[in-house]
Amino acid sequence: MTVALAMAAPVAEVGSVDVAGERAVCDRRGVLYFPEFRLLAVSDLHLEKGSSLARRGTLVPPYDTGATLLRLQTVIADYQPSIVISLGDSFHDGGGAARMHASFRERLEGLMVGRDWFWVTGNHDPEAPADLPGETVRELAIGSLLFRHEPSAVRVEGEISGHLHPCARIVQQGRSVRRRCFAGDGGRMIMPAFGAYTGSLNLLDRAYAGLFRRETLMAYMLGTERIFAISHAMLRPG
């Protein structure tokens, strides 16, 4: 198939990727782990999105916070990171942390014990979350990496961001698959949204225009068992 010849891939091993020279693991559960720093990054948790919608009359199940925290608990147990960065939009709105059910708050605080925990501010949560430990920052530089919520318009090598909730779609044999994904071109990386009720935006949408080097852009699509690295040339809009 000729499509394959036009592609270039910046990774040798599926799931493992270089961002500005730092090695990272793209976990199929939607978190990024840097072994050298024992650093785990997670983006767009959107905790308490359910209750945020309920306030406006859409009574979706109030279990999103619980579901998101449970998944976070599992990956933290697997990687045992010493640093955790929540890359912004950790809560769906400014009042989210205050609304959180006591049992969820306890679970979250439990995860934070013994680690350096950073809340990067996002557009949904520009202030520090109410009554929670951890340090609130606008952005954070570690090694050659820069963590911030929104990708900068100007290219910044080593930038890890979230905000756009990337997903990718491919078509094979007349069938279409759409999944959340990491998007990276070797220089910068945009992380998928982690929250249970978060939607996603196709990587080919104009919101991503100019952010990546097209020729090396890959979508690391989240499979049920593993990550699938798909070249930019195979992606479809929608």
Place this chain on the structure above:
Amino acid sequence: MAARPGFAGPNSNRSPFVRILLGDCASPRYLWHVTEQPRLAQQNAAVVLPEPFVKWFAEKGWSPRAHQIDLLAKAQDGQSVLLIAPTGAGKTLAGFLPSLTELAGRPRRRPGQAHRGIHTLYISPLKALAVDIERNLGKPVAEIGLPVTVETRTGDTPAHKRQRQKLAPPDILLTTPEQLALLIAAPDARRFFEDLRYVVLDELHSLVTSKRGHLLSLGLARLRSFVPALQTIGLSATVAEPDELRRWLVSQNPPGPMAELIVVTGGAKPDISILDSEERVPWAGHSARYATPEIYNEIKRHKTTLLFVNTRSQAELLFQELWRVNEDTLPIALHHGSLDVAQRRRVEKAMGENALRAIVATSTLDLGIDWGDVDLVVHVGAPKGASRLAQRIGRANHRMDEPSKAILIPANRFEVLECRAALDANYLGAQDTPPLVNGGLDVLAQHVLGCACGAPFHADALFEEVRTAAPYADLDRPTFDRVIDFVATGGYALKNYERYARIRLNKDGLWRVSNPRVAQQYRLNVGTIIEVPALNVRYVQPGSRGAASRGGRVLGKIEEAFLETLTHGDTFMFAGKVLRFEGIRENECFVSNAPGSDAKVPYYGGGKFPLSTYLAEQVRAMLDDPQRWKKLPEQVADWLRFQADKSVLPKRDDLLIETFPRGNRYYLVAYPFEGRLAHQTLGMLLTRRLDRAGAKPLGFVATDYALAIWSLADMGRMFRAKKPSLAALFDEDMLGDDLEAWLAGSWLLKRTFRNCALISGLIEKRHPGQEKSGRQVTVSTDLIYDVLRSHEPDHILLQATRADAATGLLDVSRLAEMLSRVQGRIMHKNLEQISPLAVPIMLEIGKMPVHGEADDTLLMDAATLVEEAMGTK
């Protein structure tokens, strides 16, 4: 043709009353054929028909029909009535006679006197039908000089007219189930309906089988609580179980006598034949392309031919094929539900004017208005149900005593069997309309909120009221209370949303809407029709992908899911043209005319019916009876003889399983004849079991007739060694844990859940000020489903979803019946090679799109391409 004594006037062989009533069209649809005793009817007529009507009839030299008078007498006696008559028998008039006669005797309203409420509510599934009837009721009302006002109220009625209707209601209001739901959710509903006497329900047989019917039954229950003496008049085509409809029409709490029944039997026996083609009937496929020249010849021989197909893609294909051979450039048109409305109206108009020679149509024409002088119905593909066939054939030629003429065109060999079975069934007058199911809990939730929007309610009273509706007669109180809880706060075990409640229980024991915004949102989201996300298809210049060439003509709408599988440059058939896919921009799909005339991607969904249980049984019976093969075309009979020779033909109640090797794979083919949906579910469950047994299954394909599974291990040998035995493999217990486990992550269930979430009001279809496309709903229902299932698997909405899936997309109920029927009756034939009967389904392998389940495999394929290209693998 001779006039029937006492039935029709000297000048006409049809009922002039009806002709006048229903307008200038002089439509054959409203002619009829009556078999009751005329004398009785005349005697009755004198008794029940008011003076002005008798006079009017006499002046015109006409007399009313027996079933009209019969219905009128029963209605005047205070009864609710179900009138069953074949298509075109003029039931609609009969339905209005009680109202018209009663209104005729009512004193005129004096100036200054308060406006009277609605007297008669007419409800039809189609907006167009309501409009049609308004037009046609006007004339007799004027001629008899009746003091009666008739108006429609549909989604298209302007706001100022709705407003006026509230203040000065018409005597007869013609509307749809959705509008009724809106009317009863209005604060003045009780007053608005206080004078209501009759509810006339048209096309009742088609309404009751859907969630629209559930909503309507609840609306009717509400009306009954406003006006306990309310009478209903149901108008229906022939159905399998009339008693179900008779109960549906009256209160079931407590169950009293059923509605009265009047049956008008059909006219002359239709003249139906199966095309005995000179050509070879193909093994598989659905296009019936082989028969195109023969179909064309029939069109030439007749005045107007109506060609029915089962899917929109078949319609497109047949239309193309006919034009390919249309040397005389006969006016042949295309009509299906995805086409632009304006285009459809043009076709309908041309048809009414008899300007067309042929129309290729899907089920959009099943119901509805008048279709000109059709003298031949051609049914391409198998009819899938005997009742459906009868309805469609009823479209042709309603002249009394002249048989309707129809030709069936089977597209493949199994369809030959099916057509033959349907034909026999039609002559027997067999009916296989689906049985009614219990009312959906999602619909009930919508209704409960609607009631609260109208007026505060007491839970005890509403419970008793809801149970008067037949679909909810068996509802238990705990479930009802859970529905109320759901409407109030979502009904979650985690009581987190008390402060956001939509309805609240007040100290006086009444539930009230917590704020006016709730009612506003309810009104925007009322109804049970969920539209599949679809995009406009718009013409642009070839090669252009967007903005520059915007503004071309819109051809219609196509499902987003189909368009998503297309790549720039792909060609497909739509609106009778071969189109080139140029791209998608926002809510529009851009296309240009394709250079060639062969479409690369001919498939898109819509309008598929599974084989009815009744017809399936007939097909099995025919296979088992070589005597009946004589009626089949020789090539098909030969095929069956071959099968008997090489393998075996299943007995009527047996399940035949064949196993054989082919290429480097092993195949299992089962012939349950239970319809595609049930087979699809069976395929999912069997492959799970075979996988556990170590058969290494690779895939399966399901048709209406059979199911084929292929694997790496020799299944034939496994079954003979009873590892596992076929009996164990097909044990009914597969509907337990296996079904649960598979269902859990199934896209089928997610789609069903989405519908339930929208209907129940969990997620809004529309929000004030904005229309949401399928993708823009507040939160993806798939995500909600996943979270809810893992946290509260017994939630009422999941309960509703499972109930829907069991009868809908999964057809579990039918599968269960089949598994129980074949216990101890499985016939295994281990073969060296493929059998003749297996050829059709084997040809389907690779042709049929498989949905959703193997997402990761596709990703793997795509990722592998990358790895291969990079030499990393």
